[in-house]
Amino acid sequence: MPRRDAARQIEFEAQLGHHVVRHHQSLPPIWFKRLLYSPWKEPSYEMPELEDEESETEKSDFRWNANWYCVALPEDLDKNVPTPLTVLGIPMVLWFDRTQDKWTCFLDQCPHRLAPLSEGRIDENGHLQCSYHGWSFKGDGGCTCIPQASTEGPESRAAASDRARVTSFSVREVHDLLFVWPDAKGAEEAERTPVPLLDELYAEGITRSSVVRDLEYGFDVLAENITDPSHLPFAHHGVGGLRRKQGKPLPLTLQSKGADGFTGVSGGYVFSDSMQSTVEFKAPGRFHYHRVLEKDGKSRESFTCLYMTPTVPGKSRLVLIDAFGVKLPWYFKYLRPRWLAHLQSQDILDGDASFLHWQQVQYANTGASAKEFNKVYFMPTASDRFVIGFRQWLSKFGHGGVQYAAGVDPKIPLAVLPKEKVLNRYEGHTKHCKTCQEALRQIEALRVGLVVAAVLLTASAAVLSSPDWLYARVGLLTVALTASGAAWKLGDVVQLFLFRGYNHHEVGPEKPPMVFSKV
Ligand code: FES
Ligand SMILES: [Fe+2]
Known part of the structure; x- marks a missing residue:
């Protein structure tokens, strides 16, 4: 951790020290939870989607690591320093190879003695140098310098050894997004696989804003959250025009579903009954809404595109892109600079995080598997159809949950973290956002x-x-x-x-301003 980050972290930890005890939740032991939930009681409400053959797991050849994951926005990355990253439990480091003018991704382990290369630096030759003993590596992973090696004899050939190479991963930069393929041996497969781009976002006349946030809840809880438009008026009351009174029945329907994900449609949307919304879940990591509002004889469209990356069990990374079919005047970027847009997005993400980390721990404490979601949740309305669609995909094609790299313990921690940690914006965003x-x-x-x-x-x-x-x-x-x-x-x-904090019960009653607690 750079000294500046370390100092800030120490200061932050000190700030929250006296809050930790207040917010820490003591939970019943897991055997007690299991008693509560076992044997399972069938819900009295009929849930047709869960009673067909699709609740059974099929033999699936889906591989979690054989996919492109959108992990970063190059605009917010610092080309002068390496940036750590984790995908499927694999520690990685992103760095900009100026000799080839492209982003590069390595395993965050130096082949010498496994020090994190993300603590390294870009050396005078534009290579990534490990800060422990100064070994340097070029973009293809080859070692270019071992300062301790003699210029004669076997030591002079050590840098050329395969054992001195860093493991590297395929990276693709498309438009304003950066994708990583987390199978180091899958470069050829990566090469012939297109990135899951939503082309409509890059059409003429579309304005986009985007942000990245690391979250203290895992991929499945995140996916449930973003496939669920019905929470918007309540969880985000007071933010961006959302109000609790907009809560209403949402007739969501799935149109198609399969190994690639699903598509669906919402007749009516939280903002307006005349707003139609179509959605697509492109497995495993992309979900988007395409909304069209008919008003005064004109049709206005907007998109929310969300890329999800499983980082480690119980945590995930979200890349959120909002796009509008409006050409904004040139001076708009001065009125709402990128960092301000990022801060506003954090309000939305904090509103969700307050629930989702807690929800994840509660689920884990039931002892139920990911496939047993219908025994833990009660989802009687059509507004949960996309959530069910995602869960069914996960059960049927996604092996019931994320498959992390070998050696990664898939269990998630069973204790609730304090809000100061769950809503820590510095760790979740600012630390690695050059713009902020x-x-x-x-x-x-x-x-x-x-x-x-x-x-x-x-x-x-x-x-x-x-x-x-x-x-x-x-x-x-x-x-x-x-x-x-x-x-x-x-x-x-x-x-x-x-850190801003978020107390839903203090927001409202029906209009802003919002009231936040602060550290
Ligand atoms: S551990 Fe990286 S150079 Fe020694
Ligand atoms: Fe930012």
Whole structure:
């Protein structure tokens, strides 16, 4: 961890220290939960989708690691430093190979003594250098330098050895997205497999905004959440025009389903009955909504495209893309800079995270398998059809759950984390977002500048002791006071990059502003 990150982390841990005890939930032991749920009671409500042959697992040749996963937005990555990443439990490092002008992904393990290459640096030759003993590697994984090796004898040939190579993974950058193929031996298969791009997002006249967030809940809980439009008015009340009163029956229907995922349609949407929405789950990691609103004889379309990546058991990464069929004026990016859009997206993600980490732990504590979801959940309305569609795909084609790399324990922790950890924006986003890091640096610099200006202005006012300078003194002190106030308020903005908190019961009643708790 860079020193700056480490310092911030220590400060953050210290900040939340006294909150941990308050938020920690003690749970009943797992044997007690199993008593509650076993033997299973069949729900009295009929759930037709679960009673056909599809609740059975079929022999499936689906391989979780033989897929492209959208893991990053190059615009938010720093080309000057390596960035750690985890996919299917495999620790990886992304870095920009300037000698070939492309992003590269390695196993985050130096072949020398397994130190994390993500702690390394880009050396003078543009290669990735391990910070432990200084070995360097070029884009294809080959070792280019072993500083300790003699220039004569066997040591001089060590860098050329296959054992000095780093394991590398296929990477593809398409439009503004970065995809990784987590099977290091599957380069040829990766080469002939198209990335799961949603072409409509890149049509003329479409405006996009995107963000990445690491989440303290796993792939299946994340997929349930994003395939469920009915939670929007409640979980996100007060955000982006969503209101609890918009909650209503949503007639979701599945149109097609199979090994590749499913498609569906929603007649009516939370915002308006005249808004039609079609969806597609492109297994395993992409889900999108395509909404069309007919109004005043015009049709307006918008998209929400979500890429999900299983990182480690119980955690996941989301790439969220919102797109609108509107061409925005050139100056809009100054009114709503990218970092501000990221902060606004965090509000939505925090609203979900408050529930989903908890939900995941509760599910795990029942002892039920992923396939037994219908015994744990009661989903009697059509608004859960897409959730059921996803769960059925997972059972039938996805082997009942994510298959992580060999050696990764698939069990998820059975204890609830404090909110300060679940909603930690710094760890989940800011730390690896170059855009937000830069904004944070500038805001902090501005804050320091304002404090210095306030001190200098106050000192100047003190020097002007003559009664003739009374008005000047008052003016200087007024400006100093304003600068102090602005610096104080900027402290709140800095906080938004780190942690904001989210208490659903404090939001409302039916309109913003939202009320948040802060560390
Ligand atoms: S562990 Fe990387 S150079 Fe030694
Ligand atoms: Fe950001």
